[in-house]
Amino acid sequence: MGRDDSAEIARQHVIDPEICIRCNTCEETCPIKAVTHDSRNYVVDFNICRGCGDCIAPCPTGAIDNWRQVVKAKAYTLEEQFSWDSLPPQEELAGAADAALPDDVERLTQEARAGQGGTAPAPWSAETPRVNLYSLQKPAIATVTANFKLTDEGSSSDIRHIILDFGNTAFPVLEGQSIGVIPPGTDANGKPHHIRLYSVASPRDGEKPNHNNLSLTVKRVTENHNGQSIKGPASNYLCDLKKGDQVKIVGPYGSSFLMPNHPGSSLLMICTGTGSAPMRAMTEYRRRHMAQKEGGALMLFFGARRPGELPYFGPLTKLPKDFIDVNFAFSREPGKPKTYVQDMIRARAADVARFLKDDNCYIYICGLKGMEDGVKVAFREVCDGHGMNWDALQPELLAKGRFHVETY
Numbered sequence: 001m002g003r004d005d006s007a008e009i010a011r012q013h014v015i016d017p018e019i020c021i022r023c024n025t026c027e028e029t030c031p032i033k034a035v036t037h038d039s040r041n042y043v044v045d046f047n048i049c050r051g052c053g054d055c056i057a058p059c060p061t062g063a064i065d066n067w068r069q070v071v072k073a074k075a076y077t078l079e080e081q082f083s084w085d086s087l088p089p090q091e092e093l094a095g096a097a098d099a100a101l102p103d104d105v106e107r108l109t110q111e112a113r114a115g116q117g118g119t120a121p122a123p124w125s126a127e128t129p130r131v132n133l134y135s136l137q138k139p140a141i142a143t144v145t146a147n148f149k150l151t152d153e154g155s156s157s158d159i160r161h162i163i164l165d166f167g168n169t170a171f172p173v174l175e176g177q178s179i180g181v182i183p184p185g186t187d188a189n190g191k192p193h194h195i196r197l198y199s200v201a202s203p204r205d206g207e208k209p210n211h212n213n214l215s216l217t218v219k220r221v222t223e224n225h226n227g228q229s230i231k232g233p234a235s236n237y238l239c240d241l242k243k244g245d246q247v248k249i250v251g252p253y254g255s256s257f258l259m260p261n262h263p264g265s266s267l268l269m270i271c272t273g274t275g276s277a278p279m280r281a282m283t284e285y286r287r288r289h290m291a292q293k294e295g296g297a298l299m300l301f302f303g304a305r306r307p308g309e310l311p312y313f314g315p316l317t318k319l320p321k322d323f324i325d326v327n328f329a330f331s332r333e334p335g336k337p338k339t340y341v342q343d344m345i346r347a348r349a350a351d352v353a354r355f356l357k358d359d360n361c362y363i364y365i366c367g368l369k370g371m372e373d374g375v376k377v378a379f380r381e382v383c384d385g386h387g388m389n390w391d392a393l394q395p396e397l398l399a400k401g402r403f404h405v406e407t408y
């Protein structure tokens with residue numbers, strides 16, 4: 001279902017009149033004269049501003065670094081902004097979130113959650129997500145600003161960090177949400193390709209703080225789950241993108257695999273390969289915004305064949321141990337026994353049990369389908385050894401929005 005033009009959402013740059021000291025720096029800096037003023041307020045003309053951000057750093061107070069998502073046809077006029085004593089609150093944008101999800105996305109989302117054992121609500125303190133703002137008929141256009149290989153040059157696995165910039169287009173996401181990509185061209189039957197989903201790997205305020213961009217962690221698929229050679233259309237298209245290329249993006253999607261925001265809430269994250277994308281987003285949000293004592297504990301179990309095939313391996317090893325407890329599992333390290341994430345969960349059983357018992361701990365599992373069963377068996381064993389019953393606990397975790405699985 002497409003949206004009509006009048007419902008198109010945009011990102012509007014605004015200035016906080018309560019903080020602004022009227023120093024004129026923004027008006028002097030703006031290269032396209034989008035900033036103007038009267039005797040009351042400095043304001044940004046929505047019809048001129050291109051969101052370049054040149055004015056942000058020079059502003060001495062930060063009053064300039066404010067944005068609202070608006071229905072494009074109803075963006076705040078200059079007259080409205082001149083009359084403000086304070087910024088208006090972000091309005092709930094009706095309509096977009098209620099539109100039906102594309103069939104592909106419904107199906108893919110249900111398959112990805114199959115291992116969860118039912119429907120889990122979002123954590124009670126999660127921010128309200130925006131979903132389905134951009135459709136196949138009206139995709140958002142993003143520009144590639146970076147595409148680099150995360151895995152070792154010698155490794156057979158090609159996993160990439162891709163940064164997409166949305167320019168002046170509002171594309172609000174929360175950690176744990178996915179976006180949809182439409183590969184160009186047609187499939188073997190001459191039909192347009194269906195949507196593929198990719199988890200957002202950056203926090204809600206952008207890959208770079210306060211930039212209208214996001215990142216993805218994409219693995220080039222060269223064989224299917226049975227080991228047969230194939231060239232996955234969407235992943236190869238994304239991995240081959242060059243800086244400056246434009247990509248059609250739909251979504252965002254996902255309204256339950258979201259992080260809690262209340263002080264003291266903890267995250268137990270278990271992932272393999274590109275399943276690290278949402279974990280990176282959540283960890284980075286916590287690192288940027290929540291002092292450790294506010295945020296609660298973070299524990300990560302992260303599996304790959306070898307260290308060289310583990311996305312974000314280097315940065316993860318540099319995070320302070322008292323910020324995040326990282327446990328790597330490598331299944332093909334020469335000369336070492338095969339270790340999987342479930343083995344590491346067993347090795348840390350006492351700590352995992354503490355997390356499972358804690359009502360403020362939220363559990364996230366993401367990666368290839370094959371990981372689910374082993375992780376659940378390990379949880380069952382942890383429960384058996386620590387006075388809990390997994391069969392009783394799992395539905396309780398689900399009902400409380402504490403257990404989230406996304407595998408593909």
Ligand SMILES: Cc1cc2nc3c(=O)[nH]c(=O)nc-3n(C[C@H](O)[C@H](O)[C@H](O)COP(=O)(O)OP(=O)(O)OC[C@H]3O[C@@H](n4cnc5c(N)ncnc54)[C@H](O)[C@@H]3O)c2cc1C
Nearest residue numbers: 112196197198199217218219224232233234235274277408
């Ligand atoms: C909610 C959700 C989030 C996702 N997030 C990510 C993400 O962050 N990064 C990412 O790279 N992919 C992610 N995927 C998988 C992605 O949507 C595509 O399925 C994948 O990129 C393959 O698409 P393709 O067009 O290249 O190949 P397709 O023709 O669609 O698939 C080819 C074959 O490869 C299998 N396959 C899919 N993914 C993988 C994989 N990672 N490794 C090996 N085989 C695979 C498929 O099951 C199929 O058998 C996600 C999927 C879902 C449902």
